[in-house]
Amino acid sequence: EDGLSGWLRYARIKGANGYHNKLPSAIVTLNATEGSPVYTAGQELSDGISGIFGKDLDFATTNTRKPPRDTTATVGTVSAYIDSNPGAADRLPELVDDGFYLSVSKGNVLILGQNERGALYGAFHYLSLLAQGNASDFTLTSNPEAPIRWVNQWDNMQDGGTHGSVERGYGGDSIFFWDGKIRDDLTRAGQYARLLASIGLNAVVVNNVNADAKTLTPENMDGLGRIADAFRPYGVQLAVSLNFAAPDTLGGLGTFDPLDETVAKWWKDLTDELYKRVPDMAGYLVKANSEGQPGPMTYNRTLADGANMFAHALKPHGGIILFRAFVYDHRTLNQTLDWKADRANAAGDYFHDLDDKFEDNVVIQIKYGPIDFQVREPVSPLFSHLVKTPSAIELQISQEYLGQQAHLVYLAPMWKEILDFDFRVDGKPSRTSDILNGKRFNRKLGGYAGVVNVGTNTTWLGSHLAMSNLYAYGRLAWDSSATSEGMLEEWIKMTFSDDKKVIDVITKLSMQSWPAYEDYTGNLGIQTLTDILLGHYGPNPASQDGNPWGQWTRADGDTIGMDRTVWNGTGFAGQYPPEIAAMYEKVETTPDNLLLWFHHVPYTQVLKSGKTVIQHFYDAHYAGSAVAQTFPQLWETLRGRPGIDDERFDHVMYRLVYQAGHSLVWRDSINTFYANKSGIADTKGRVGNHPYRIEAEAMKLVGYEPYTVSPFEAASGARCIV
Ligand code: BDP
Incomplete structure (x- = not known):
């Protein structure tokens, strides 16, 4: 068990034989061509039922629904089903894009997707129930809460001498890139897509937000096409992160001004080229004018000017652009001199007046907090400012500041708090999740972007238990009402077993982990x-x-x-709608867990x-x-x-x-x-008082040397042994 299959192990369950008469005997995939998500669904059903129960199924691809045996699992799109059963149209529920209908009755299983990948999602859902030992009859209609359920990989094409590294990745090298090129062997890319599809995730931005313009050489664009081919059987789309200066650095135009026509044309031509290789490309992700990255503000253009240039290039192809709100430039924030300067204000300041300036295929991707993936931040106020412009929340599965997968920190409880936060826009209920899914401001686009950063390690993230975070991310992007414990239980049963002790212990460890990490x-x-x-x-x-x-x-x-108050501080509290701003403005009404954030x-x-x-x-x-x-x-x-x-x-x-x-x-x-x-002592006398501790450098160990460590706090007296 090296972790490679994640939660999709299809391990034999207790009493497997006893289930056989509740299972289908054959699989029929409707109109499936090899390599399509419906075809994959059929294969997964066959592999899954064989693995979980030891029952081998007949497999047929057909465009009629005539069952070859008495009990059948039929999987396909709603339209393929209706073609062969015109009368069924009225009986089927409403599905949105990617949604599915699932009905299980005495071994007859009907899995219909609104589109091909919806059918695959339905098959994975059925299999996840089986893997948890549930083969009872039921019907279910499941629609995703939001259309954007993306993953961001911060993979470098080439990073100095380190070849395919992953920025803030703790699970090995890139599964996509090596030595400035796309890997020849993309087996892991396909396996990754399989895991993502099983939890309803539908696109991957494959390269780092700090993008290398060389990603877009003709040879590498061909390689991106191969990655998309590896993803396609799972209905996962490819997206690409762009370097804003590429028209200059790669194209040699001498400028990357977004309002320059030659620049706009360069991006348009390049986008057309990419779509030749990846006809179903989901779109782009752009980090601009942040941490030294180029952007439209280099030319005194607005962020909207920059985003819209890509939007225009993508529109004919149906692509979207996720433009990041993580815009700040530390060089202009000389905070030692300016007490009022506050990086937390940056996103709100930059985007506040741009709400009606974006094309309709632009989505603003906003980190959950105004700073940077910290263990505790208030929810970014920018979610409440963008009313016309759709937004996606950026969550970080990779635990950059949260122990880097060497510490167990189950993140779902933190994400739930963020998604449930009520901004009270115009004095009305305005939960983050309802802003993202479009309900609150009546928008079609919006959703979720998770920075995952898996690597070549067989555990994907470097830690088996950290995979619960990836699982929960996908589940929440599909349905934000899923509970932290409920998602854990599913994941534990599929990853380990349904042994009660196993479930109880891993649940206890995981549920205690975020509060403990915050505390220590x-x-x-x-x-x-x-x-x-x-x-x-x-x-x-x-x-x-x-x-x-x-x-x-x-x-x-x-x-x-x-001090981030309006009356005396950096003013950040004032970026929230009035009820929330008033709460954070005063020490008395600020929750203790954010006291030092605001005061x-x-x-x-x-x-x-x-x-x-x-x-x-x-x-x-x-x-x-x-x-x-x-x-x-x-x-x-x-x-x-x-x-x-x-x-x-x-x-x-x-x-x-x-x-x-x-x-x-x-x-x-x-x-x-x-x-x-x-200079204030611990009233319990513990701090600085370690009577039983023997300092390492005071010991004599053959072959070790005392060493001065940095950061100095990591060892008493800044000394350890190596
Ligand atoms: C910071 C990371 C850095 C990223 C940046 C970003 O340390 O590696 O490039 O965020 O999100 O948290 O752009």
Whole structure:
């Protein structure tokens, strides 16, 4: 068990033989051509039922629905079905694009998709129930909540000497690129598409948002065509991330001004070329004028001018452009000089006046929080500003700031809080999910973009347990009302087994993991305090303040937190609709978990819990790391349980032991840092008091040398041994 099949293992379930009479005996795919999603659906049904139950099925592709045996699984599109059964039209429910209808009755199964991939989604849904031991009769109509259910890969074509690396990827090299080219062997791309399709995800942006213009050489465009071919059997579409300056750097035009006609024509011709190779390309993703990337503002054009140029090129082909709201330039934010400068304001400031300026195939892709994938952020206010322009939320499955898959952090509970947040636009219910799915502002486009960053490692993400995040992402993009525990249970049953103990333990570990991580890394909305300049990983609270990106903690000897109020701070709170703005404006009404995000207060400020800020810090860091200490013990109780093979058991255990240890590093680094800074002692006498600790550099070990570490907080006295 190396993890390659993810949750699609189709492992034999308990009492498999007992199910045989509830299962179909044959599969009929309607009008399926080899390589089409309906054909794939038939194959998956055959593989799945054979794997889960040991029952082999006859397989026929036909355009009539005459069952070759008494019980049949029929799969196809609604229109193919109606062609052979004209009378059925009235009996079938309304389906939107990608939706499916599924009916199971005594081994006769009907799976109809509104389109081909909808049929495949229906087949995967049926198989997921079977894999969970549910073969009972039912009918179901399932429509996706939003049309955009994309995945972003931050894969580099070539990155210095590192060939096909993945930016902020923790699962190995790129499955798409190597040495500046598209890989010859794209087997993993197909396997990835299979996992994504099984949870209803429908497109992948294959290259990094920090895009390399060389992605668009003729040879590489041919390669992109091959990736699209690998995706197509699963109904997954290809999308491409663009470098705004490509007309100049690749095309040699000497300009990339979006209002220059030669530039617009260059993009149009290039887009036509791409569509020759990938006729079903989903569209583009663009990061512009951010972190040193080129963009329209280089020529004093608006972001809308930039986005619309691509929109025009894509429109004849039915493509869409996801234009990122992550626009900020640290070089213009000299926050050491300007106390009011706040990167959190940037997206709102840049996009606020552009709502009616975009073409109708432009979607603004907005990170969930105004800064950058932190463990706790308020939901980006920009979702409430764009009324005419559709938006997609950018979530990060890859745990860049959240332990990089070396820490278990199940993210669904965080995403649920974000999706359920009510902006109260015009005093009316306005949940993030209803803005994304188009209901609140009556829009057709919108949805979800998840930064996944899988790699060549057979575990995909570098950790078996982290795959629950990818699973939950897909499920939520389809149906945001799915519950965190419910999604976990499905995923555990398919990935491991339906053993009660296995379900209970993995659920407990996972559900405790995000709150624990927040507690031991950075709480009260202070953000994760990770090393901001290096890897975004270990503790380094000092790095938050002395650089032009951050200035986020604004901590001194007496006070801490960033004043983002309108009356006295950076004004960010005022970007929310009035009811929410009023809540965040005051210390008393701001939830404790965002207090230091919005307010600058003394360490002795008393929270709603009755504790002071500093004592809360100390206690939470102890409490969170204490939870992490229980993880290896909990996991140990699963040794040898059904579905827990040694290979995966050891792999997970290794990480949980590491997490338990690293949570102590976090606890002590942060607590000691703020104890020193504030000069206020822990009332429980723990911080800085480690009577049983033996410093590594005080030991004598043959073959090891003392070493000064950076960041210095990672070891007491900044010394460790190597
Ligand atoms: C930051 C990442 C960086 C990305 C950037 C982005 O550290 O690698 O390029 O976001 O999203 O979080 O564009």
